[in-house]
Amino acid sequence: MPKASHRSETVSLSPIRKLIPYADAAKAAGRHVYHLNIGQPDIKTHPTAVAKFRSIDWEILEYSPSNGIASYREKLTGYYARYGIDLAVENIMVTTGGSEAILFFMLSCLDPGDEVIVPEPFYANYNGYADITGVRVVAITGAIENGFSLPSAEAFAEKITPRTKAIMITSPNNPTGVCYSDEEMETLTDIVVEHDLLLCADEVYREFAYDTPARSVLQIPRLHQHAVVMDSVSKRYSATGARVGALVCRNAEILAGVARYANLRLSPPGLGQMLSECLLEDDAGYLEATKEEYRERRDLVYRRLRAMPGVKTYLPGGAFYCFTRFPIADSEHFCQWLLEEFERDGATVMLAPGPGFYATPGLGHDECRIAYVLNQQELEKAMDCLEAALLEYPGRTLDTPA
Missing domain, CATH: 3.90.1150.10 (Aspartate Aminotransferase, domain 1)
Incomplete structure (x- = not known):
């Protein structure tokens, strides 16, 4: 059998x-x-957006472009601009949820056997996608005693090998809820730049930082060619079923690699993008x-x-x-x-x-x-x-x- x-x-x-x-x-x-x-x-789910979505007149639910509907991507640049993040439409790849953004990151930035350093505990599905792509997750363990704050620069340095290609973080974090401080982000930036690594940040909980605003890796000038962001509307607007995320990056070579995989899967969800475009309006x-x-x-x-x-x-x-x-x-x-x-x-x-x-x-x-x-x-x-x-x-x- x-x-x-x-x-x-x-x-x-x-x-x-x-x-x-x-x-x-x-x-x-x-x-x-x-x-x-x-x-x-x-x-x-944002009620005003849902009402507007229901009023959209369409007759054929066609493929969207593989990188996403142009008007939605344009509105996303406006969303990021609220945080002082200057992006071009070309920097944004719409994905089938944040999960596909994770997969595209691993496929486009790491080869089988390459290593990505991740502070643990971390979002559980990172393990699964690493298994699928042949990437090796190298963990640095955090401590509940200090609220799972970022491990020291020395702890990261000890883990870096010739196969290390990236550091991956989630901030605000799933599963711990920790938000990395500006000082911690500067520490990560120093490490990434010194060793010429990528810094991949899962920022799907950006809005839910309760004490101090969460600093995006896209806001740090020294990381313009090193930063990859995974994002999603799922938690922000309570729209988990829309299955619309994004991979955001200014590095043209990485974006070209991501585009190859996006073309293979044809199209991110059309209805989800239509809803997501409505979600971005009057959402404050x-x-x-x-x-x-x-x-x-x-x-x-x-x-x-x-x-x-x-x-x-x-x-x-x-x-x-x-x-x-x-x-x-x-x-x-x-x-x-x-x-x-x-x-x-x-x-x-x-x-x-x-x-x-x-x-x-x-x-x-x-x-x-x-x-x-x-x-x-x-x-x-x-x-x-x-x-x-x-x-x-x-x-x-x-x-x-x-």
């Missing part, structure tokens, strides 16, 4: 979705599941209100986690995630147990187990990612569930208080 490829059998699994069968079974059994495992916002009030709502959710989750015995956490600076250490020895088992065996008032909670957010084996077994994407009333109930579960879990590593 024909068999699947070795590559398909060994590619990294998503820690965000691997437990879905257990969640489906819990729901089928009548339990409510509070989904804190995935970055699917419950905030409505929507984005500010959304940011404030997430800030309040962050504060709620931080307050509740700090009150739970044995839990180690910190105040995330952005995005809508917190990567938390729990008094458990096996987060994979804990997350599965929550869905299979735990119940409080007819409900349970779903988290993303920590190991999948690391490249270094053995890490994350006492950590989980929490996505605070539910409204505050639901978040309080989810935290009630989590607090009760930690007291009841048979694999708890902290003695239950009398």
Whole structure:
């Protein structure tokens, strides 16, 4: 009997979705599941934009240009200009979500066996795309004790080899919520320029920086030929199903390589681009209100986690995630147990187990990612569930208080 490829059998699994069968079974059994495992916002997609999108008159849903609809790309240059980023339309490649931008970056900038340095924990799908492209992820481990701030310049220097081609960051970060400071960005810039590397930045959570604005790599003049940005409308406008992202770069050689892959896949989603063009209009009030709502959710989750015995956490600076250490020895088992065996008032909670957010084996077994994407009333109930579960879990590593 024909068999699947070795590559398909060994590619990294998503820690965000691997437990879905257990969640489906819990729901089928009548339990409510509070989904804190995935970055699917419950905030409505920008209503004014949706109304305008519904009024668009079209008769044929045709291929868009492989680099994206010209009017949408033009409006994107205006979006980046708000942040003092001067771009030409030619610097923007529209992609099928931010995920395709990640894939295009790895395919266009690295060959099989090349290395990309990534601070960990990091967005779990980087591992999967590295497996697909034959790229080697070289991790530098962050620490929860300092809120997963950027590792030292010396730590990066120790990892650089002749096969190192890039450093890859996410800021604001998924899964930790950390926002790298101006000083940290300058440190990265020094390293990248000194060693003639690329600095690839996943900036899909740009709007959700709560304490200080997130600095884009595109804002740093010394990085004009070194910076590659991956972007998306998914989280910014609560439009995850639009599947519209972008790869942004000023380096003509890299853009030419990206264009080859874009031509092969023909066209990014046409309807999604039509919606995304509407999303960019009159969005200031929507984005500010959304940011404030997430800030309040962050504060709620931080307050509740700090009150739970044995839990180690910190105040995330952005995005809508917190990567938390729990008094458990096996987060994979804990997350599965929550869905299979735990119940409080007819409900349970779903988290993303920590190991999948690391490249270094053995890490994350006492950590989980929490996505605070539910409204505050639901978040309080989810935290009630989590607090009760930690007291009841048979694999708890902290003695239950009398």
